Amino acid sequence: MSDARATTRTPLMAGNWKMNLDHLQATHLVQKLDWTLRDARHDPADVEVVVLPPFTDLRSVQTLVQGDQLFLRYGGQDLSPHDEGAYTGDISGAFLAKLGCTYVAVGHSERREGHQESDELVGAKVRAALRHDLVPILCVGEPLEVRRSGDHVEHVVTQLRAALDGLDAGQVSRVVVAYEPVWAIGTGEVATPDDAQEVCAAIRAAVAELADDATAAAVRVLYGGSVKPGNVAELMQRPDVDGALVGGASLSVEDFASICRYRAHAGSAG
Ligand SMILES: O=C[C@H](O)COP(=O)(O)O
Secondary structure, X not given: OOOOOOOOOOOEEEEEOOOOXXXXXXXXXXXXXXXXXXXXXXXXXXXXXXXXXXXXXXXXXXXXXXXXXXXXXXXXXXXXXXXXXXXOOOOOHHHHHXXXXXXXXXOOHHHHHXXXXXXXXXXXXXXXXXXXXXXXXXXXXXXXXXXXXXXXXXXXXXXXXXXXXXXXXXXXXXXXXXXXXXXXXXXXXXXXXXXXXXXXXXXXXXHHHHOOHHHHHHOOEEEEOOOOOOOHHHHHOOOOOOEEEEOHXXXXXXXXXXXXXXXXXXOOOO
């Protein structure tokens, strides 16, 4: 199967573990994931594999990845907009960078809704990530009532603009965007490939307006929301879908490895 996307964008599969797996379970999963992918001769140059464990697992994951030279990358699920100081409970971008993180999720809907994170705060977190050379995975997506009203593209583009406005093209080019319709997260109700393509293409067009065409062509746009081994290949056939932000299925080595190897499984269910 050949992907329709520009070959300059390496597909990215990121597993967001959310508040699951302690550091012992994390060690086990990461080792097994690496073995499984190596066994299948997975080439990270073809599809980049990332895990986003809870903060308390990161040191253990770092020790494994760096000590045993595993090919997967890792990152945080959130970060503070501040760099240091009296911010009890916050984790700075500097701390994540020191632990070898490459990525950090920003503005996940579970943070926007559960912790009342505003567009302004999400934008400040994107900037904090960039200050510490972390790649922000900026999450945007509409709730069900907005999808039903038909204003989903406008909603998502507004979130994107609020987070990225004022950044220069070089900064925008370092961002990964994840389109996650809230109604598809953890519900088993995946967006259709056409739904995902519509919004991912609109995100890319908005990036072109915020930065320039070259930046828009280079920025990776992921889809997230009930991605499974059985639906990932079809989503990945759409030209503006460059990967997936995977929640529940990333907690299973077999399922996540299968998602990462979607090209090998194209045409089969699961
Ligand atoms: O960050 C991941 C998303 O919230 C998707 O979660 P899910 O794959 O369990 O629907």
